Amino acid sequence: MMKVAYYPGCSLHSTAREYDISFQLVCRKLGIELQEIPHWVCCGSSPAHVTSHLLSIALPCKNLILAEEMGLDTVVAPCAACFNRLKIAKQEVAEDSKLKKEVQEVLGKPSAGKIEVKHPLQVIIEDVGLKKVEEMTRRKLQGLRVASYYGCLLVRPPSVINFDDPEDPQSMDNLVSALGGEALPWAFKTECCGASFSLSETDIVFELSGEILNEALEAGAECILVACPLCQSNLDLRQKGIEKRRGKKFNLPILYFTELLGLALGMSMRQLGLSRHIVNPSKLLERKLAVT
Amino acid sequence: MARIGVFVCHCGTNISATVDVKKVAEIAKGFPGVKFATDYRYMCSEPGQDLIQKMVKEHNLTRIVVAACSPSLHEKTFRTCTQNAGLNPYFFEMANIREQCSWVHDDREEATLKAIDIVKLATAKVGKNNPLQTTFIPVEKKVLIIGGGISGIQAAIDVAFNGFKAVIVEREPSIGGRMAMFDKTFPTLDCAACILTPKMVEVNQSDLIKLYTYSEVEEVSGYVGNFKVKIRRKARLVDENKCNGCGTCWQRCPVRLPSEFDMNLGKRKAIYVPFPQAVPNVPVIDQKHCLYINKKKCGICKKVCPFEAIDYEQEDEVIEEQFGAIIVATGFTMFDHSIYGEYGYGKYKNVTTGLHFERMLNSSGPTGGKIVRPSDGKEAKKVVFIQCVGSRDEARGMPYCSRLCCMYTAKQALLLKEHNPEAEAYVFYIDIRAAGKNYEEFVERVQDEYGATYLRGRVSKIFQRNGRLMVRGCDTLSGTQIEIDADLVVLATALIARPDAIKLAQMLHIPYDQNRLFTEAHPKLAPVETVTTGVFLTGACQSPKDIPDTVATASAASVKACGLLSHEKLPIDPQIARVDVEICSGCLACKEVCPFGAIEKEEIVDRVTQQKRWVAKVAPSLCNGCGACNTACRPGAIDLDGFTEEQIFGQIESLTADKGNER
Ligand SMILES: Cc1cc2nc3c(=O)[nH]c(=O)nc-3n(C[C@H](O)[C@H](O)[C@H](O)COP(=O)(O)OP(=O)(O)OC[C@H]3O[C@@H](n4cnc5c(N)ncnc54)[C@H](O)[C@@H]3O)c2cc1C
Ligand code: SF4
Numbered sequence: 001m002m003k004v005a006y007y008p009g010c011s012l013h014s015t016a017r018e019y020d021i022s023f024q025l026v027c028r029k030l031g032i033e034l035q036e037i038p039h040w041v042c043c044g045s046s047p048a049h050v051t052s053h054l055l056s057i058a059l060p061c062k063n064l065i066l067a068e069e070m071g072l073d074t075v076v077a078p079c080a081a082c083f084n085r086l087k088i089a090k091q092e093v094a095e096d097s098k099l100k101k102e103v104q105e106v107l108g109k110p111s112a113g114k115i116e117v118k119h120p121l122q123v124i125i126e127d128v129g130l131k132k133v134e135e136m137t138r139r140k141l142q143g144l145r146v147a148s149y150y151g152c153l154l155v156r157p158p159s160v161i162n163f164d165d166p167e168d169p170q171s172m173d174n175l176v177s178a179l180g181g182e183a184l185p186w187a188f189k190t191e192c193c194g195a196s197f198s199l200s201e202t203d204i205v206f207e208l209s210g211e212i213l214n215e216a217l218e219a220g221a222e223c224i225l226v227a228c229p230l231c232q233s234n235l236d237l238r239q240k241g242i243e244k245r246r247g248k249k250f251n252l253p254i255l256y257f258t259e260l261l262g263l264a265l266g267m268s269m270r271q272l273g274l275s276r277h278i279v280n281p282s283k284l285l286e287r288k289l290a291v292t
Numbered sequence: 293m294a295r296i297g298v299f300v301c302h303c304g305t306n307i308s309a310t311v312d313v314k315k316v317a318e319i320a321k322g323f324p325g326v327k328f329a330t331d332y333r334y335m336c337s338e339p340g341q342d343l344i345q346k347m348v349k350e351h352n353l354t355r356i357v358v359a360a361c362s363p364s365l366h367e368k369t370f371r372t373c374t375q376n377a378g379l380n381p382y383f384f385e386m387a388n389i390r391e392q393c394s395w396v397h398d399d400r401e402e403a404t405l406k407a408i409d410i411v412k413l414a415t416a417k418v419g420k421n422n423p424l425q426t427t428f429i430p431v432e433k434k435v436l437i438i439g440g441g442i443s444g445i446q447a448a449i450d451v452a453f454n455g456f457k458a459v460i461v462e463r464e465p466s467i468g469g470r471m472a473m474f475d476k477t478f479p480t481l482d483c484a485a486c487i488l489t490p491k492m493v494e495v496n497q498s499d500l501i502k503l504y505t506y507s508e509v510e511e512v513s514g515y516v517g518n519f520k521v522k523i524r525r526k527a528r529l530v531d532e533n534k535c536n537g538c539g540t541c542w543q544r545c546p547v548r549l550p551s552e553f554d555m556n557l558g559k560r561k562a563i564y565v566p567f568p569q570a571v572p573n574v575p576v577i578d579q580k581h582c583l584y585i586n587k588k589k590c591g592i593c594k595k596v597c598p599f600e601a602i603d604y605e606q607e608d609e610v611i612e613e614q615f616g617a618i619i620v621a622t623g624f625t626m627f628d629h630s631i632y633g634e635y636g637y638g639k640y641k642n643v644t645t646g647l648h649f650e651r652m653l654n655s656s657g658p659t660g661g662k663i664v665r666p667s668d669g670k671e672a673k674k675v676v677f678i679q680c681v682g683s684r685d686e687a688r689g690m691p692y693c694s695r696l697c698c699m700y701t702a703k704q705a706l707l708l709k710e711h712n713p714e715a716e717a718y719v720f721y722i723d724i725r726a727a728g729k730n731y732e733e734f735v736e737r738v739q740d741e742y743g744a745t746y747l748r749g750r751v752s753k754i755f756q757r758n759g760r761l762m763v764r765g766c767d768t769l770s771g772t773q774i775e776i777d778a779d780l781v782v783l784a785t786a787l788i789a790r791p792d793a794i795k796l797a798q799m800l801h802i803p804y805d806q807n808r809l810f811t812e813a814h815p816k817l818a819p820v821e822t823v824t825t826g827v828f829l830t831g832a833c834q835s836p837k838d839i840p841d842t843v844a845t846a847s848a849a850s851v852k853a854c855g856l857l858s859h860e861k862l863p864i865d866p867q868i869a870r871v872d873v874e875i876c877s878g879c880l881a882c883k884e885v886c887p888f889g890a891i892e893k894e895e896i897v898d899r900v901t902q903q904k905r906w907v908a909k910v911a912p913s914l915c916n917g918c919g920a921c922n923t924a925c926r927p928g929a930i931d932l933d934g935f936t937e938e939q940i941f942g943q944i945e946s947l948t949a950d951k952g953n954e955r
Contacts, residue, residue: 165633166633167633167634167637168633168637187753187755187756187757187762188755215757218757218758
């Protein structure tokens with residue numbers, strides 16, 4: 001059994017509970033043991049790096065050190081923003097000895113450097129392997145037409161993330177294909193959803209997320225697959241408002257890839273926490289996959 | 293006993309600011325054999341040289357040492373001066389106390405001591421110099437031109453005009469290069485074919501110019517005046533002497549393939565000429581796709597050829613010829629934009645390049661001069677041009693500006709409007725670089741008279757929506773985001789070096805830069821020469837160039853080459869390796885190490901035993917005097933004239949014998 005440190009980040013303990021639930025269930029099934037980092041702290045997300053550079057590096061470093069102290073060599077972070085911040089902090093400290101010293105002073109501990117940061121998609125594709133996932137599939141996706149949406153942080157900047165293609169990523173699409181769904185080619189995989197402007201400049205989110213929904217629908221999508229709690233909430237929570245502004249019905253369920261994977265591995269909607277979504281996916285899933 | 297004169301140069305303050313030149317001259321007077329020493333402000337000046345000649349007479353000097361700059365600058369000057377003073381020109385040594393001393397030190401005292409040592413070494417050597425005689429080699433009066441684009445064509449015409457022979461080696465089945473692909477040329481909009489084909493015909497008809505098309509240079513050895521070149525003439529499978537270009541074969545050939553010359557927008561046959569005005573107008577058989585070659589089927593072309601010119605058995609032929617000079621005219625290729633994800637990774641059919649657009653504009657091209665969408669062949673009415681694709685991009689492309697894409701984009705926008713006044717042209721640019729005669733005016737005209745819309749900004753994304761291309765970018769002048777639904781996108785991709793540039797550079801012993809472009813001997817003062825004497829550059833293989841600049845460099849390179857050829861013979865440096873056959877054991881270890889292939893094996897009759905045996909022999913025209921053989925020779929049979937063992941050991945002894953005594 002593979003053992004990894006688990007950094008849920010704030011969202012997975014609050015607004016994105018269903019991402020947490022489905023990820024944990026899927027891991028158990030796939031033989032991955034998640035050990036949540038004891039006393040983890042917020043990664044600082046956007047507020048930290050617009051206020052203090054040092055803070056934005058020290059916070060993720062603290063979590064990396066805690067993870068290293070667990071004696072594990074990999075930490076997995078499902079939120080794209082956390083994942084991005086952890087990766088960036090690790091790289092900046094490795095490349096900048098002055099910063100490294102400062103971080104050490106602030107944290108009172110030598111900063112971590114050995115632990116590897118991964119996104120769940122990486123663990124599933126690189127460590128478990130799509131072949132094994134395919135073999136374990138109990139419920140094929142029956143050609144469900146899925147637009148995979150990666151957002152801007154999961155695969156960029158490529159020099160730091162070094163995972164998948166920065167302009168036309170494929171990992172979720174490959175997963176969908178392996179599970180028997182139809183991975184739609186479309187052009188808005190890495191467009192910005194508006195991210196944290198959801199609260200301060202809602203209009204921007206209406207505009208940007210609206211475009212993403214529209215492109216996905218035009219591409220023939222029945223649902224959108226995501227790998228980030230903020231993307232999920234913008235596309236899901238704001239969908240009604242966008243429909244009103246655009247005068248166009250989308251009715252596109254926004255699913256975490258772990259949820260779809262869970263369904264394919266034989267779990268039920270209730271187990272996976274799918275009732276927590278705003279745009280209700282149950283009709284689509286009942287119809288296409290005959291799940292309950 | 294040699295009578296040595298030492299002349300120490302101030303070089304203005306270049307040397308004298310750091311080295312006490314007076315002291316150097318003073319101390320030099322005490323070196324063995326030195327009968328006269330002095331310092332002077334500028335030794336290379338006329339009065340400086342007069343001084344040397346006067347002192348030779350006055351003091352009966354037989355050897356000269358000038359302590360000044362690098363021999364690469366003025367050795368020749370002072371050799372001639374020594375000769376004019378009535379001495380053998382090799383009775384002279386240069387002591388470099390500038391580049392190797394004053395320029396690299398700042399402690400005056402230390403630098404002066406070092407300069408004294410350098411001068412001492414030179415005096416120790418010059419006393420042991422032998423008189424050497426310059427020898428001459430005959431010059432092969434023929435120029436090799438590699439590449440038959442407009443630059444190679446122009447160079448050949450100019451060489452022939454000067455009365456010398458030229459050979460063009462062109463890789464493709466026809467000469468013409470990129471220019472043959474264009475419809476019209478900026479800024480005058482004259483038809484490319486109308487100005488190019490007469491030159492192609494001239495080349496073909498000239499008695500002085502020989503064309504080897506479908507051929508490649510395989511090996512180059514030798515030296516200026518006498519380059520030995522191996523040329524591979526690839527098998528055309530068509531006898532050039534019998535074929536008259538009637539075209540029956542390619543009309544009847546059943547195999548249809550994408551045409552490279554048409555940027556895969558049109559088709560060609562397995563036996564083909566790349567374009568109607570090809571020179572020579574003789575087809576080639578594409579051996580990879582010919583049915584007869586691969587499956588022993590078909591054979592139609594052979595059956596229908598009225599002249600029995602088809603020869604499936606023909607094989608590659610490697611010929612060897614000698615040349616006095618070489619002109620490199622291999623041109624450029626285009627940057628591959630498929631690394632750019634924002635432009636669709638080369639996956640969208642309707643995202644094309646400038647060369648595709650040129651072929652579409654051309655009335656004898658694949659679309660008969662219609663601008664269409666490659667995806668469905670429908671007319672393209674809204675066209676977006678994007679400049680600087682792969683240029684000025686240090687991270688993913690080339691760091692340099694390709695210099696002419698601003699101009700050809702303007703030309704293409706104009707021609708689009710001329711072909712279809714209803715069409716819309718949008719041009720995304722960083723800034724417009726139109727620094728040529730009548731260029732700025734041309735770009736203005738395209739905007740003002742033809743109404744092309746210029747948008748200053750980059751394109752962030754191209755994607756497809758309902759079968760149309762959506763081009764999203766910003767207009768930084770109005771500060772807005774722009775989205776254009778286009779039929780066609782034309783990328784002005786960077787002009788870059790050809791993929792095999794390095795291989796060719798190594799073959800010719802010429803340097804190339806970090807972008808694999810061939811490097812000129814001096815960026816300002818020797819722009820068409822290379823550091824290898826007798827090898828010249830022209831056209832876009834050196835840096836992106838438009839046709840006017842290409843033609844100018846072609847003429848310049850041919851003048852330089854003809855200049856060399858106008859000599860009956862060329863002097864060769866007598867400072868070369870010499871074999872003492874009495875000592876040589878014939879092991880030929882020297883032959884292994886010689887980078888110039890200058891050592892051959894020779895049979896002699898041994899003086900003592902009267903038996904035949906092998907010894908090494910140096911070909912003076914090939915030897916560069918590098919000394920590699922010298923050190924490889926175990927019995928010490930090889931010595932280097934001008935740098936003999938006696939001279940070198942004399943120098944070492946002079947420094948070690950009484951170190952410190954006169955300090
Ligand atoms: C889209 C586009 C539009 C342009 N429009 C204009 C215009 O309107 N006006 C203008 O002034 N300029 C224009 N130019 C620039 C023009 O193409 C160049 O100035 C010109 O082609 C340079 O000529 P060249 O002979 O140096 O190179 P090329 O045209 O590239 O010719 C080189 C030749 O050498 C051959 N070759 C290469 N390597 C070898 C080898 N190893 N052995 C044997 N043969 C070899 C090639 O097959 C080729 O035939 C344009 C360029 C582009 C890309
Ligand atoms: S010539 Fe114009 S388009 Fe080409 S690289 Fe230079 S600035 Fe860019």
